[in-house]
Amino acid sequence: xxxxxxxxxxxxxxxxxxxxLLAGALSLTSGGEGFGGVVRPVAIVQGILSLAAFAALxxxxxQTDLSVKLVVENSHSAKPMLYKxxxxxxxxxxxxxxxxxxxGLAGGFxxxxxxxxxxxxxLATLAGQAFVSLGFYAFLxxxxxxxxxxxxxxxxxxxxxxxLQDPGLAFHPPTLYIGYVGLSIxxxxxxxxxxxxxxxxxxxxxxxPWVLGAWIFLTLGITAGSFWAYYELGWGGWxxxxxxxxxxxxxxxxxxxxxHSCSVLAARNALRAWTVMLGVxxxxxxxVGTFLVRSGILTSxxxxxxxxxxxxxxxxxxxxYIGGALTLFALRAATVTEGERFAVTSRESGLVFNNxxxxxxxxxxxxxxxxxxxxxAMGEKVSVGPPYFNPMAALFVVPMLLVLMVGxxxxxxxxxxxxxxxxxIVPAALLVVGVMVAIVIAPGKVxxxxxxxxxxxxxxxxxxxxxxxxxxxxxxxLWGMVVAHFGIAVSLFGMASDSAFTVEKLxxxxxxxxxxxxxxxxxxGSLEPVAGPNWTALEAELQASYSGxxxxxxxxxxxxxxxxxxxxxxxxxxxRWNGQLYTVLGEQAEDGRWQLRLWWKPFVSLxxxxxxxxxxGGLLALLGRVWSDLRRIIARGKIADRREGMGR
Amino acid sequence: xxxxxxxxxxxxxxxxxLAFFGAFVGLVAWNLIHPASSDVPSRFVGQPLPQxxxxxxxxxxxxxxxxxxxxxxxxxxxxxxxxxxxCAAESAQLAQLAAAGVEVDGIAIRDHKADLAxxxxxxxxxxxxxxxxxxxxxxxxxxxxxxxxxFVIDGKGVIRHQHIGVIMPDDVPKLLAKLQDAGR
Amino acid sequence: MKxxxxxxxxxxAMPVLADDSMPPAPYAYRxxxxxxxxxxxxxxxxxxxxxxxxxxxxxDSDASMAGDMRNQIRQRIAAGEDPEAIRAWLIARYGDYITxxxxxxxxxxxxxxxxxxxxxLAALLLRKRFRKGGE
Numbered sequence: 028x029x030x031x032x033x034x035x036x037x038x039x040x041x042x043x044x045x046x047x048l049l050a051g052a053l054s055l056t057s058g059g060e061g062f063g064g065v066v067r068p069v070a071i072v073q074g075i076l077s078l079a080a081f082a083a084l085x086x087x088x089x090q091t092d093l094s095v096k097l098v099v100e101n102s103h104s105a106k107p108m109l110y111k112x113x114x115x116x117x118x119x120x121x122x123x124x125x126x127x128x129x130x131g132l133a134g135g136f137x138x139x140x141x142x143x144x145x146x147x148x149x150l151a152t153l154a155g156q157a158f159v160s161l162g163f164y165a166f167l168x169x170x171x172x173x174x175x176x177x178x179x180x181x182x183x184x185x186x187x188x189x190x191l192q193d194p195g196l197a198f199h200p201p202t203l204y205i206g207y208v209g210l211s212i213x214x215x216x217x218x219x220x221x222x223x224x225x226x227x228x229x230x231x232x233x234x235x236p237w238v239l240g241a242w243i244f245l246t247l248g249i250t251a252g253s254f255w256a257y258y259e260l261g262w263g264g265w266x267x268x269x270x271x272x273x274x275x276x277x278x279x280x281x282x283x284x285x286x287h288s289c290s291v292l293a294a295r296n297a298l299r300a301w302t303v304m305l306g307v308x309x310x311x312x313x314x315v316g317t318f319l320v321r322s323g324i325l326t327s328x329x330x331x332x333x334x335x336x337x338x339x340x341x342x343x344x345x346x347x348y349i350g351g352a353l354t355l356f357a358l359r360a361a362t363v364t365e366g367e368r369f370a371v372t373s374r375e376s377g378l379v380f381n382n383x384x385x386x387x388x389x390x391x392x393x394x395x396x397x398x399x400x401x402x403x404a405m406g407e408k409v410s411v412g413p414p415y416f417n418p419m420a421a422l423f424v425v426p427m428l429l430v431l432m433v434g435x436x437x438x439x440x441x442x443x444x445x446x447x448x449x450x451x452i453v454p455a456a457l458l459v460v461g462v463m464v465a466i467v468i469a470p471g472k473v474x475x476x477x478x479x480x481x482x483x484x485x486x487x488x489x490x491x492x493x494x495x496x497x498x499x500x501x502x503x504x505l506w507g508m509v510v511a512h513f514g515i516a517v518s519l520f521g522m523a524s525d526s527a528f529t530v531e532k533l534x535x536x537x538x539x540x541x542x543x544x545x546x547x548x549x550x551x552g553s554l555e556p557v558a559g560p561n562w563t564a565l566e567a568e569l570q571a572s573y574s575g576x577x578x579x580x581x582x583x584x585x586x587x588x589x590x591x592x593x594x595x596x597x598x599x600x601x602x603r604w605n606g607q608l609y610t611v612l613g614e615q616a617e618d619g620r621w622q623l624r625l626w627w628k629p630f631v632s633l634x635x636x637x638x639x640x641x642x643x644g645g646l647l648a649l650l651g652r653v654w655s656d657l658r659r660i661i662a663r664g665k666i667a668d669r670r671e672g673m674g675r
Numbered sequence: 676x677x678x679x680x681x682x683x684x685x686x687x688x689x690x691x692x693l694a695f696f697g698a699f700v701g702l703v704a705w706n707l708i709h710p711a712s713s714d715v716p717s718r719f720v721g722q723p724l725p726q727x728x729x730x731x732x733x734x735x736x737x738x739x740x741x742x743x744x745x746x747x748x749x750x751x752x753x754x755x756x757x758x759x760x761x762c763a764a765e766s767a768q769l770a771q772l773a774a775a776g777v778e779v780d781g782i783a784i785r786d787h788k789a790d791l792a793x794x795x796x797x798x799x800x801x802x803x804x805x806x807x808x809x810x811x812x813x814x815x816x817x818x819x820x821x822x823x824x825x826f827v828i829d830g831k832g833v834i835r836h837q838h839i840g841v842i843m844p845d846d847v848p849k850l851l852a853k854l855q856d857a858g859r
Numbered sequence: 860m861k862x863x864x865x866x867x868x869x870x871x872a873m874p875v876l877a878d879d880s881m882p883p884a885p886y887a888y889r890x891x892x893x894x895x896x897x898x899x900x901x902x903x904x905x906x907x908x909x910x911x912x913x914x915x916x917x918x919d920s921d922a923s924m925a926g927d928m929r930n931q932i933r934q935r936i937a938a939g940e941d942p943e944a945i946r947a948w949l950i951a952r953y954g955d956y957i958t959x960x961x962x963x964x965x966x967x968x969x970x971x972x973x974x975x976x977x978x979x980l981a982a983l984l985l986r987k988r989f990r991k992g993g994e
Contacts, residue, residue, distance in 0.1 A: 267914070267919070324703060383978075383981040387978065394970065398961075408715065412916070423974070533889055715957075719952050785927075786881070790880075810884040814924075
């Protein structure tokens with residue numbers, strides 16, 4: 028019954044999305060204004076129904092209801108409860124249901140609270156949201172029904188891919204999805220603003236918290252995904268420029284650019300058409316990424332098994348939504364002026380530079396990801412990988428970070444460098460010293476040298492906007508900016524340090540043997556068989572001591588899952604303030620020795636700490652914005668009350 | 676500052692995003708209609724085999740060297756392994772080719788002698804010679820990217836054709852034709 | 860396995876049935892004794908694509924063929940061969956697919972022109988955006 032309830036809720040939500048679209052569209056026509064009142068309540072109910080459908084799927088999975096096809100294909104009764112639940116979104120149909128649920132909830136939330144823009148713009152926005160949702164509802168109901176039943180339920184399910192049976196990965200997809208799909212709000216806002224010709228600072232201020240919210244989740248999702256790949260894949264890599272990783276990076280780059288251009292539009296009424304376009308592009312990148320992953324036209328380690336029919340369906344949706352939005356943009360933006368001009372030395376210029384660089388990185392990632400498809404069409408297979416992406420991205424990121432040191436210190440409209448020269452002495456000196464030191468300690472490694480030299484200077488420069496202010500009075504959005512920019516410096520240092528100083532040891536050792544890796548001595552103590560709920564493993568006990576200190580135990584495992592049968596290496600990590608010891612147990616050699624893979628990675632954890640700081644910065648900014656909005660609403664309410672009181 | 680003084684974006688620029696998107700849709704639609712094959716064909720077709728000398732992999736069959744391959748007669752070189760599940764599926768076709776007078780030589784990749792013996796006993800042994808390639812050295816040297824793969828070699832030891840994947844019954848006449856070409 | 864399972868796997872963990880039981884090649888999981896040579900080999904290996912996995916370099920793969928390729932690369936580096944000569948040797952057999960470092964050829968030059976084109980486009984769009992100095 029639960030599955031049928033879920034399916035019914037899904038159909039009903041789709042019907043309401045249609046109603047929301049029609050009522051919203053009619054309310055924009057002359058004489059149709061009466062329909063406007065329906066839109067917000069419908070959007071809210073639609074959100075609740077989509078959530079109900081999703082809850083039904085989670086319930087079906089948690090009960091391992093083997094009459095549901097999706098459960099049979101992706102679950103197993105012997106799985107721990109956490110992975111039974113995570114199984115609900117660890118597959119194509121379930122994750123698409125999560126997609127429409129987030130779209131529905133985001134739309135409902137906007138309908139509930141967002142009242143800063145003219146009502147017409149809001150109605151157009153909500154109609155736009157419903158229009159996009161409808162396509163994905165259709166995709167679910169006609170091509171990916173998650174609630175389909177089997178005529179004859181089998182005795183047992185196929186199980187979930189062992190690599191996905193990890194607490195980190197259970198929550199990684201929902202986090203990333205909230206980010207991806209949250210950007211749909213920016214997309215709908217852009218459409219609403221284009222339709223009603225309402226591109227204004229108020230529009231930017233209204234859109235910004237929504238973008239910020241999605242961006243925080245996206246940042247966390249990417250950071251967590253990178254960490255997951257790092258410890259789960261067993262080779263110590265944390266970013267591979269794999270198509271699926273690129274698909275998550277592209278919306279992030281667009282959203283980051285959008286956040287910054289929103290500031291320009293909100294403060295100075297400039298970059299109007301550009302900001303609207305980024306609003307369209309950010310969510311478009313989410314959809315493009317989803318298409319690339321689901322259609323299977325790019326080979327990826329993350330491949331969802333391929334179904335070209337579903338690929339075509341999503342491509343049609345893309346053509347309608349992105350093509351439609353960009354056509355609307357081309358037609359309407361001609362009437363949108365770009366807004367105020369500004370001097371070369373000004374806050375706006377810094378932010379424009381940021382936008383140009385971020386968009387260029389986005390362009391590089393997109394071109395590099397798609398290029399193999401282009402050459403394939405010409406009959407040649409080529410691979411584009413890290414040796415292309417790393418230097419090309421650095422080409423734009425390095426100048427961007429240099430400008431980032433100065434930009435936040437500049438005034439809007441016009442400024443002169445002389446005013447801020449004093450504050451920049453320290454970071455400039457750090458930069459020069461950093462380059463010299465880095466050349467000495469990491470000779471010949473160009474990108475790590477740049478990273479090692481830039482990071483400390485950037486860290487100091489990112490704090491400069493706080494200089495000469497009374498810290499208790501500094502507003503939250505400014506704290507947010509400082510923390511996020513500081514996070515970039517932290518993350519950059521981790522990346523550079525990992526690639527410059529990592530020590531790798533691949534060795535075969537007998538039980539009782541010792542290996543040196545960097546400052547560590549690692550002794551292979553013993554090997555024990557261990558068993559989990561749906562796996563057995565061989566577990567090594569490693570005694571690792573840092574420069575002769577008391578040893579700490581690590582327990583890497585070589586795991587064998589039986590549903591489906593597969594082997595994985597479970598790495599064991601030991602984190603110190605100055606880096607991580609990364610250990611993997613390999614196979615037994617013929618002479619009885621055991622293969623160990625050991626890495627000492629100085630400061631590698633700063634990569635993800637930095638990512639978390641960037642997200643925290645976003646959160647602070649969001650709280651600051653929401654708080655000041657709330658205060659404004661309350662204040663306005665009081666004034667209204669007073670007026671009412673006086674009128675009496 | 677008045678509205679008239681503020682710059683407008685050039686009209687053509689506004690259509691750029693749509694143009695890029697159109698190009699993207701065209702590209703991926705082409706790729707959806709013509710799905711890329713996951714095969715990585717060898718660039719070594721047309722080139723003479725490199726020098727190699729592999730020890731025997733099975734009882735009663737000699738090993739395989741370049742000199743054995745270039746003795747004036749076209750041959751089929753089959754890259755396989757007993758642990759490769761699909762490889763068993765082509766044994767009937769290999770036997771058919773051998774029955775048609777083709778000399779089929781094998782290279783067993785990363786294989787234990789005992790496993791290979793069981794494999795040959797179960798699936799038949801169409802091979803004249805089987806070389807044992809424990810570190811995929813010859814496989815890499817001829818540009819083979821997996822098992823099973825088969826190469827048509829002419830009498831001078833030049834690779835004339837590569838067949839990727841299992842030899843299906845329909846492939847037999849095609850391979851016979853290629854072998855005949857190679858013999859000319 | 861046509862069904863839409865999220866197979867992150869393929870490459871990282873081969874299904875038990877489809878892999879051999881041979882011990883890995885001598886230098887598949889063993890570093891060269893000479894650190895300078897090992898560094899050269901490592902730098903090459905991270906840019907060579909694994910053939911039996913999807914979208915991974917041979918330096919990050921547990922596939923046995925990737926192990927054999929690492930073995931061969933390490934041995935050839937140890938024998939004094941130049942890494943770029945080894946890359947060229949592999950390209951001669953597998954085409955440009957094998958290398959993650961795209962070469963500049965008649966069909967890949969746009970990849971390398973892309974940054975310039977992007978900057979030119981930005982300059983073109985922004986040319987009217989700024990006020991003239993001191994205005």
